[in-house]
Amino acid sequence: MQPPQPGPIPDPARIRQPRPTIRCFSRLPHLCARFQPHCHGITEPPHPLRESMMDLRTTLTALATSLAVSLAAPAIACTVPGNASAMQAEVLSHLNAERRANGLAPLRLSNKLDKAAQGHACDNAKRMSISHVSSDGGTLKNRLRRAGYSFRTAAENTGRGFASGARAVQWWMNSSKHRDNILLRKAKEVGIGIAVSPAPDNKLHWILVVGASK
Numbered sequence: 001m002q003p004p005q006p007g008p009i010p011d012p013a014r015i016r017q018p019r020p021t022i023r024c025f026s027r028l029p030h031l032c033a034r035f036q037p038h039c040h041g042i043t044e045p046p047h048p049l050r051e052s053m054m055d056l057r058t059t060l061t062a063l064a065t066s067l068a069v070s071l072a073a074p075a076i077a078c079t080v081p082g083n084a085s086a087m088q089a090e091v092l093s094h095l096n097a098e099r100r101a102n103g104l105a106p107l108r109l110s111n112k113l114d115k116a117a118q119g120h121a122c123d124n125a126k127r128m129s130i131s132h133v134s135s136d137g138g139t140l141k142n143r144l145r146r147a148g149y150s151f152r153t154a155a156e157n158t159g160r161g162f163a164s165g166a167r168a169v170q171w172w173m174n175s176s177k178h179r180d181n182i183l184l185r186k187a188k189e190v191g192i193g194i195a196v197s198p199a200p201d202n203k204l205h206w207i208l209v210v211g212a213s214k
Contacts (some may be wrong), residue, residue, distance in 0.1 A: 015124035071188030079196040081204065086095040088192045091208065093191065095182060098173055102183050107210060113191025117207040119143060120158075121193030125205040128197045130158045140209070154211035155181035161203045170208045180209060188212045 038098040066197045081087060088109075096106035120143055123135050133139060138146075157178045172178035193207035 012041060019025055020188075030165040043203040045068075055143075057078075076114075078125065079198070080118075080122075081194060081196055084194050087165045087194055091169060091192050092190065094169040095208070098169065098182055104183060104185060105188075107187060107190040108179070108214075110149070110189035110191055110211070111210060112147045113144075113209045114193070115191070116140075116143045116149060117191035117193030117209045118148040118195070119147070119157075119193070120203050121195040121207040124207070125195035128160070128201050128203070128205075132158060134157060144209075144211070149211065151211045151212045152214050153184065153186045154198050154209065155184055155187070156210075157181050157206075157208040159208075160197075163204070164207055165206075168208075172205045172208070176177075181208070184210055186212050 019131050050083055092107070092109065120134060124131060127135060134143065140154060144151055144154055157172050159168050159171065162171060169182070172182055187210040189211055190207040191211075192206075195205050195207075197205060
């Protein structure tokens with residue numbers, strides 16, 4: 001009895017491979033259209049555990065990104081002199097003395113104007129500048145809006161290197177434009193910012209903002 005003869009070896013080119021199944025989900029119709037044009041959007045209910053893991057992965061990614069941004073852009077501290085409150089009171093005293101001498105009502109301190117003035121004093125101190133334009137391009141109007149101060153009128157004086165509040169007011173009064181701001185008739189309130197530039201400069205930077213709210 002002869003052993004059975006092997007059958008013909010099939011031509012690989014003629015072998016029909018099973019067509020891969022592509023599962024499409026109604027939540028991702030754009031993928032269906034891209035990878036299988038005739039897909040009818042088979043819907044598969046989401047698995048609760050898989051959904052929870054995806055949410056957790058998204059949250060951790062967002063936290064990692066936030067941390068990376070924080071580490072990449074460290075905050076630069078603003079140095080304020082230890083006797084800043086006394087220096088502010090000195091400025092206010094001399095400022096109002098000049099206004100009374102010119103028949104004008106004294107100014108009262110405003111928390112919102114203080115916030116705008118102190119922020120710009122810190123910004124100028126970091127840059128060793130006396131600019132009226134912030135490092136981000138902002139103007140006095142922008143800074144007052146950020147501080148929440150809705151104003152009818154406002155003006156600003158800047159200074160650098162004055163050793164005392166009295167000296168700052170004296171210098172401003174000897175400059176016509178700065179004097180006009182101190183003696184602004186419509187002004188009712190004032191904010192005073194003081195900051196020290198980084199070493200080895202270590203100079204006092206002064207900001208005076210006068211205004212009247214709406």
